[in-house]
Amino acid sequence: MPETLTVASSVELAVIERSGFVESRHAGAAVVLDPAGAVALTLGDVETPILPRSSLKPLQALGSLTAGAELAGERLALATASHSGTDRHVAVVRGILDQAGLDESHLGCPAAWPTDTATRDELVRELGSPQRIRMNCSGKHAAMLFACVASGWDTATYLDPAHPL
DSSP: OOOOOOSTTOEEEEEEEETTEEEEEEEEOEEEEOTTSOEEEEESOOSSOOOOGGGGHHHHHHHHHHTTOOOOHHHHHHHSSOOOOOHHHHHHHHHHHHHTTOOGGGOOSOOBOOSSHHHHHHHHHTTOOOBGGGSTTHHHHHHHHHHHHHHTOOSTTTTSTTSOO
């Protein structure tokens, strides 16, 4: 198994206090860049790879906004977070895709069952199947696709690491 960031190689990055009592301590590693993008400060072990998963969604949404995706309200909320695949969530993601002139066939995320139990059970009873739009990351993917459309970038290759997105 590959090495991951350990507690011993982390540093305390934040302390939350409430009413004079330390409520929580948050450890990790961080890199601070100057305005030109050069490393100004490192804290903890910044060389060992990490798997940030959904914690990067707000930053990815910021990138989509910067690239021209005009999102606000619940559409912006689903671009920054995971969702449980309810019909309401699907409607919001479809709204983002509609705004971009796209549909769910453009989504590059894998098909998934909703994590919302009632919605999943209803789809199973209806002999449904996993869908990309029900995947918990589909809001982020829809926002990325919207950014591609707004910037004139190819939507078919938006997941390629060499893509401008």
